[in-house]
Amino acid sequence: MKSVLFIEDNTDIRENMAEILEMAGYKVYTAPDGKEGVAIAQTEKPDIIICDIMMPVLDGYGVIHMLQKNPETQGIPFIFLTAKAERFEIRKGMELGADDYITKPFTGTELLNAIESRLKKAEFLKREITPDLQGLNALITYTTGKDIMKEFAEGRNVNKYKKKQIIYSEGNHALRLFYINKGKVKSFKTNDDGKELVIGLFNEGDFFGYVAMLEGSSYKESAEAIEDSEIALIPKDDFEKLVYNNKDVMQKFIQLLAKNVTEKEEQLLNIAYNSLRKKVADALITLHKKYKTGEEGKFTIDISRENLANIAGTAKESLIRTLSDFKDEKLIDIKSGDITILDEKKLNSMFN
Amino acid sequence: MKSVLFIEDNTDIRENMAEILEMAGYKVYTAPDGKEGVAIAQTEKPDIIICDIMMPVLDGYGVIHMLQKNPETQGIPFIFLTAKAERFEIRKGMELGADDYITKPFTGTELLNAIESRLKKAEFLKREITPDLQGLNALITYTTGKDIMKEFAEGRNVNKYKKKQIIYSEGNHALRLFYINKGKVKSFKTNDDGKELVIGLFNEGDFFGYVAMLEGSSYKESAEAIEDSEIALIPKDDFEKLVYNNKDVMQKFIQLLAKNVTEKEEQLLNIAYNSLRKKVADALITLHKKYKTGEEGKFTIDISRENLANIAGTAKESLIRTLSDFKDEKLIDIKSGDITILDEKKLNSMFN
DNA sequence: CGTGATGTTGAAGGGTTTCAAGACGGGTGG
């Protein structure tokens, strides 16, 4: 059950609305002034807060200020109640971090609508966006009103790529975002001698190609299908509308990219100094994390030795030798090319 | 001279305000309706646009919608004129991307103030934020109203670090942002055998430690002074206020981080496959880019061999040997430890 | 002037890559 905190000094309004909210199925906390409201917010952590601006002791601005300070309460949707429809008041409230405001006098329906719409939005934003942008789909649908899945069904904007086919190349201008409906894709960079390093692996349901678009430049790497794939193209416009039109989404993207930076730094250390054995072990773990299915137990990968070598950042032959070592040590098993991970723990804690 | 586009169907207001704006020293374009306004915006690209909402042919919402579509006009500051102070109208306008609004009736002073404040802000945002956050300083001052430089002068929140002193360590909770008033700092990661890889170099005027804060986690690397340094600590709160309270700043940060990702990927390829010679050459180029002074000509670095080795991702001895090779080849010169770059071009195009 | 930190050079050793050749497997065409 969702809980609501209603902070309002006018006893009539407070009790009246509390009743309506309870009838609508919310658990309701009420407070007659800001100070008490903050206290309740801290202890009860309601799902949403409705707060009057003009109040004795601690006014609405003070309340939101205090709640913003505490990481535990700062994410709670916050709706202001204001008697004045003046732009100045509204603006100040929004700048302080309120999500919405309701002008007095208001009806119960208005209040319920505002609450519901905010809670729904909060729901979307709570979902973690993973580095491969799982869940972006829902956000795009929510923000642009276009249902990507529906466009799939109609076959619009979907390309088919054969195994080994290039999807985009380094230097191409970034004009669209890619979504994998079916198949697997790798992104990679090539050095002067033509040696290839895989820097991204993407699976069904993943988005890729977004870094170049966010940077506003051309692709700095290439992408290639490693299986026959079906890939949806999302126009740059739609993507930018999503990213730049919503403060919360932007915040998510900042976090996502920061995480991305950290991951790359991690990989940097690994490739720079670790032994071949550890590099290969790490590559296997990466694949495992990336492609594991829901079910527990043995995990099997079918990947070309060349690609695996390029993930680990080593030569094909070195990789193969290391794999057979691992096989002898019963860390993995190889059956007609397919690699099965037997002892994930040991692989993970591989000594250098 | 700054130019203003004033779109308004009421002839009196239009001519009146145009006169005032001209007197204030702006180049003024006027349009009696939205359609014409858009046309002028496209051709003249004014520095700022003021636009009425209620207009015949194409209303204010239509105007902003069309301008947002064109990359050339979407960045122009946009101020709405509205007769209705109703929250709904204002809100809709802001959501569409307007930067401000003025409620009719208004005075010339009000208009001039709004224009000036917007132009000033646009000025700030035009400055590119570089990966080391040069220019963030101005933004912080602008957004939080605190002048960091002034705090320096008063000696508040400034720490002194001796050479080799740790500023933060991997795993520390990220509670503040660092600004180098004086000195040099490196950030680095260490692998299981204690080998160190430098992943960031910072100079006077740079900010560092922001990735962990943006990610909302603890530091994933350590930072150490490589010279005696004076470092200002900026509370997380101030930084977050800056980043998350302003859409334009957020956008900048997204671009900044995306660029960061690309750079790390570049480095990844370099460290993975390139020869020792090329790695060392790249390290020297990096240092050059980072620490070069304004003046052209020979560039000299004073850095410990150990640190340099950790930037290139190699062993100290290997680095030293490569350096003396470079010296023999007249690519660099070494005088009492200090390295002078003689032939930057050849270093840059080093063959693998 | 001694002591510790830093820089440099030599030689040995080892881990990876590279070259080379053969094995395997799947698909094609006779």
Added chain:
DNA sequence: CCACCCGTCTTGAAACCCTTCAACATCACG
């Protein structure tokens, strides 16, 4: 159905690059 071929996988051996160990030089500093 088999021979053949091509691409991928695997193994062997040599070469090579880089690291490591060790000794010594140099520098900074009290």
